[in-house]
Amino acid sequence: MDETSPNIEADAPPALDPAQQSLSEALRVSFGILKIVMVVLLMAYAFSGTFSVGSNEVALRLRFGNYVGSPGQRVLERGTYLAAPFPIEQIVKVDTRPSTLLLEDEFWFETTKNDSGLTRSQLQFQKAGPLHPLRDGSLITGDSNIVHAKWALTWRITDPVAYLTNIGSKEVAQELVTLTSQQGIVHSIARLTADEILRGIVNREQMLGLIQQRLDDMRTGITIDQVTLDKVSAPLRVMRSFDAVTSAESDRARRIVAAQQERARILGETAGEASEPLLDLVNAYSQATELEDPAHAQEIETLIDTALLELKINDSVIGGDVARVMNKAQTYRTQITEQIATEAQSFSQLLPQYQLNPRLVMTKLWEDAREQILTGDVETFYTVPGQLELQFNRDPEIQKERQKEQLRSQKKAQEDAESNR
Template identity: 30%
Template structure:
């Protein structure tokens, strides 16, 4: 029977009658009961197919099947190898390196597995999505209170929490040259400022340095342990700045930054401790603080006046110290204090406590004991005299004391010499009064005519006398030399 076009049935197979069941019945060769079947073929209808012909067809198909089986087996082996390689690479992704400035956390299904942070080195964890390895930087980090925003024109701008919102052109200028705010004023939402305790406004810039001392607490508290740290620290510091400036005057905000920095750090750390996030602030520094632009010139004028006044006071204090050192040496503080105490005690009033405190510090003595020791003018004078007679005293006071001692010695010496001379004249007078009187008269005349006295002798009996007076040049030269010698000695 010929094949229909387009049919692909292989060898010719006779059409079997349809029994209505959609299947063609297979009819095997009949055999007699009790006798073995002699047929080795397959009977389909009236036709019988011999099985002896099958081995030849099977022999034709074995090479193709074998090639297909070998190809499938090789493909399966390659697939197994690829799976092994992928599994190895997958496991290798669990190896992580921790650097010196980092700590590592090993997570499995989101739960931290290690009890302490992993230090520097190579560590293995379950790969994602079973596990995760998180590196937390423990080195100090620095942030500023500024964030990137977009203006109305869609341009990126930087907004600082407590500073003027300046354009790029204005940011390159000094603060004193930003004139736009002189007439426009501050714009809410664009310009930042902080209120001080004296109801003034101030513009401040801040730089904060912090570290993570407990990475495990950070991972358990902060959802985004990397991108969420800086914003968290900024918000806490901003609240600390508002709170600290609210209790600080404008002058202290601008001039006394050390105290302000300490208060901001304490307030911000208090908030972080409440969050228990393992973050520690190392420093909070106000890098710049200015009054509003509208009052800048007036404020700087007052500040300059105060600076000039303080400079004048310091100059006067230094000059006073220099003069006192020149006058009394290193004991000038004690002498000045004792003099004031003497005046108070002499007037019967209580000495100033500041003088007693300085004297107690200088003498290393209790103030009450010192006040009891200097309760009378005589005791105070004795203390002053003890200092003046000390060999360590220097300056003009020492020179005056030395000159006074020398003058005292000279006076005593002259008095003793006068007494000895008087005693000698007294003995001579008892023996010859006229001789003593003549001698004293002659000495007196000699003293009178000595020095700058010139004597002119006129012969007796002259009636008319014309005098042309002129000073003796030799005497004038002697007097000039004597005056110069005295000035040098003085």
């Protein structure tokens, strides 16, 4: 071999032993796995900003502390969204469900756990002393009286941007709504009397407007939906006096209702469904008479007469006692008319005979009258000439018949009255 030729075996890298080859292979695999893990972590980090918004909440995205989106598109409603991962972007969710605020102690007299089972009379006995301003809550009314009340308010977040900017937490919002509501209630009650408040006559719209105006002035993003007066009470020291007034007013209202019902019953029995318009005509006639307006009175009297004859007024049928009396009068009128017509006809027939022989006609008329008088349910007594001494012994059979006839007449009258009702 030529000495100047290159030494191929000397220039080649030394061969690795099996241990080194195993280590090299392990490192190559480890770096491959590490690359995969890093890619997975990068992808997980990139998609870690995915979030969802529920039905009772909204969300806002903050990028480096600033709201993302135009003013009208900052609030994210229900759905799934993708945002840049923290700390680039931050997601803030706001609960929009209605919340209830109970003002049970702020304007109520002091109570303890031992008072929960006591009746109002027992509370009056135990707490009959003067109010303590540091322990007893109260409200001053517009007529300088004191009342106690419990209130309930419903509020919710309607402007999440303003809420997060100026409030930031539910606890602060609850405290702010409490203070604002107390102020609005105090101002509203100061415009009312104690009697109105104890009756529950409270202008809730005005009260709600006062509270809402103060919240809007502070740009809280909170809306008051409802203000409810749960319970109201006079001071226990004067509770009996207020109860006496309330009882008297309740009795007055009850008597008024009873009087109205009695009035409706009497008018219904008097003229039926047409009682009100008929009563209006009667009152108008009385008023025209008092004002000495004979023309108007005559006009109204004509309307009344027409209504009574037709038993109808303004498409309403006149019934009751008025209809019964008018029907009876019409029947009597018909009977009298027929009777007079019959008598006129009889006398017209007797006139020619009377002109021929007056004595004979008079005798016949006397006989007819005597027969008519003495025939039927009549007791007849005959006397003899001379000294007259009368001793009457009335016929019992005739008295019985008269009583029976009277009972039958009364029964028929009751049946007619019931049928006309």
